[in-house]
Amino acid sequence: xxxxxxxxxxxxxxxxxxxxxxxxxxxxxxxxxxxxxxxxxxxxxxxxxxxxxxxxxxxxxxxxxxxxx
Numbered sequence: 001x002x003x004x005x006x007x008x009x010x011x012x013x014x015x016x017x018x019x020x021x022x023x024x025x026x027x028x029x030x031x032x033x034x035x036x037x038x039x040x041x042x043x044x045x046x047x048x049x050x051x052x053x054x055x056x057x058x059x060x061x062x063x064x065x066x067x068x069x
Contacts, residue, residue, distance in 0.1 A: 020047035024056070039063070 020029040020036060023046040029036060037053040037060065039046050053060065 022047060022049040022052055024048055024052040027051075 020033060020038075021027070022029075022036075027049045029047070029049075033047075033049070035050040035053075037048040039048070039060070041063070048056070048060075
């Protein structure tokens, strides 16, 4: 992929992605975790590990906006 005309790829460094930490149990992700759940609650970004996501599925579903149903 190339930069748009007049753009530059060497003008700065990309921000390093933060390591997700489970908001419930504190488990740290090691690499990409496709089975983790991500949510935004009151403007805060939160990640939940697979175990916590499964244990709390009903509570997570209960917080979804009505348009999801």
